[in-house]
Amino acid sequence: MKEAYLIADNIISSLGFNTAENIAAIEKQNSGILLFEKTDLSDNPFYASIIDTEKLNCEFEKITTRIDFTRFEKLCILSITGALKNINIDLNADDTLLILSTTKGNVDLLNENCCPEISRERMFLWKAAKHIQDFLKFKNTPLVVSNACISGVVGIITAARLIENGKYKNIIVCGADILTKFVVSGFQSFLALSSLPCKPFDINRSGLTLGEGSGTIILSCESNNNIENIVYSGGAITNDANHISGPSRTGEGLYIAIKKSIAQSKNKTNKEIGFISVHGTATPFNDEMEAIAINRMHFSEIPLVGLKGYFGHTLGAAGVIESIAAINSIRAGKLHATIGFENSGVTVPVIVNSVTIEKEISSCIKVASGFGGCNAAAIFSKK
Amino acid sequence: MRENIIITKYCKVANNEIIVNGEVVFSSESNLTFSEFVKEAYKFKAMAYPKFYKMDNLSKLGTIATEFLSDELNCENVNGDEIGIILMNSASSLDTDKNFQNTINDKDNYFPSPAVFVYTLPNIVIGEICIKHKIFGDTAFFVSEKFDVGFIYDMVGDLILNQGLKIVITGWVDFIDNEYTAILCVVKNIENSNNNNNEITKFTIESLKRLF
Secondary structure, three states: OOOEEEEEEEEEEOOEOOHHHHHHHHHOOOOOOEEEOOOOOOOOOEEEEOOOHHHHHHHHHOOOOOOOOOHHHHHHHHHHHHHHOOOOOOOOOOOEEEEEEOOOOOHHHHOOOOOOOOOHHHHOHHHHHHHHHHHHOOOOOOEEEOEOEOHHHHHHHHHHHHHHOOOOOEEEEEEEEOOOHHHHHHHHHOOOEOOOOOOOOEOOOOOEOEEOEEEEEEEEOOOOOOOOOEEEEEEEEEEOOOOOOOOOOOOHHHHHHHHHHHHHOOOOOOOOOOEEEOOOOOOHHHHHHHHHHHHHOOOOOOEEEOOHHHHOEOHHHHHHHHHHHHHHHHHHOEEOOOOOOOOEOOOOOOEEOOOOEEOOOOEEEEEEEEOOOEEEEEEEEEO | OHHHEEEEEEEEEEOOEEEEOOEEEEEOOOOOOHHHHHHHHHHHOOOOOHHHHHOOHHHHHHHHHHHOOHHHOOOOOOOHHHEEEEEEEOOOOHHHHHHHHHOOOOHHHOOOOHHHHOOOOOOHHHHHHHHHHOOOOOEEEEEOOOOOHHHHHHHHHHHHHOOOOOEEEEEEEEEEOOEEEEEEEEEEEOOOOOOOOOOOEEOOHHHHHHHO
């Protein structure tokens, strides 16, 4: 089997329009979450991580003057273009694939007042993907993953497997979701939103904070000699088979996902795994479930890092954005801080990292969980 | 070994008919809506699974199709985490998305419901099937204009050859504006299997093209 190298990336969020700006903000422990009064999204003021529309349009105009793109499509195109900036990949090649991970894509088009000039066909995720494909001139039809909040990690795992099997040389995985009234009202109806910026794993956590953004990570069977080589070294997707809107109380699905990933990876022990990048939505049930699954693996001594306090929960983008941050942590030898966390609020012992510290790291586990009882784990390691 | 991967059963649900391995096993009058049809099919199968009535149409469609394949999932020596589900469709969860949007359009008639919102994700149908049949293995939902035979062949093959799965349910489950089609099949690895396997066809690109 071939190796899947992680050769380039880009993050677009309220914290910046490239990976470096976003990582610099994380290292300084600056959050992108602010209080918004936007009646088009919610009747009441709410905390969220939202990208400035003027800045977004200004960045997008540097790429094209065409105006037939939605907010979601702009985020995807900007991020993919950003990731491709310093490397040479032929998008028109038979062995290059685009994987698009999203939960809701252009769902704002369901509102008839939104972007009347845009064809409603692009509510279909594959149609939006095709629009992006045509603009960026990919030869292959993009693969669209829509698997709730694990979509981003599923995109990366799928890409890695296709590369390991020699099906493609380069795969560009873009995860993106925008903040819409649809999503805000849905999470509000679940009473899942925190009235303050989210506090992952904290005793006073009371729900999640939503965000929007896009992340792109490029996997290749060939290494990029300009950067330290990090590879995908194992991964699994599982289901709790328990409940469609709540995680398993025993962490069963996530436990199996981590166990299967570790079985594939060359890095297996507490000492070899530098940290676990948690899903950490800051809902009471999610964080408790993750802690239990990690405890069942006897990984309680491995530091946990949760990034929802910076970006909010960016849904389909989260897994990609957080994987990029995790890979950056390994390269830079810096463990990121879980902002919002002060005192542990889960029932089993965990070490949640709360300040940026220097640490030699050779590998990490990225995990994610979502509605539908789905879980995913992926391991990234120094080559 | 690719030669040890076979399709043991397949089921198509469309036009108010349920077809298993090419034979019509259940049908109802063509003028029935999907909701009426699927209720009849549920009774025909004597499912006794009240959760079924809470599901959205996409989940009902996938769940009923899987019900006709479920005897293939109870194998000795196969654990729940060795079974996976890979599904694909064109409309994602747009049918339920539209229903949810209708509950938030009008400020004076604003009633978003968590019971509807949770179904605004296409992978919920996979979650429902996993709950019903205690499936813990690799599951994923992909969205494509048409059934992507080449990708499904690669992905399902990888799950069985490299990711430790013994059984994968794969196929197409699409529902929008009362138009629907489900075509699901059970793919098995018969290497080291002591079970008597009902081989319908080898798992090949050609056989997938014939079924879908």
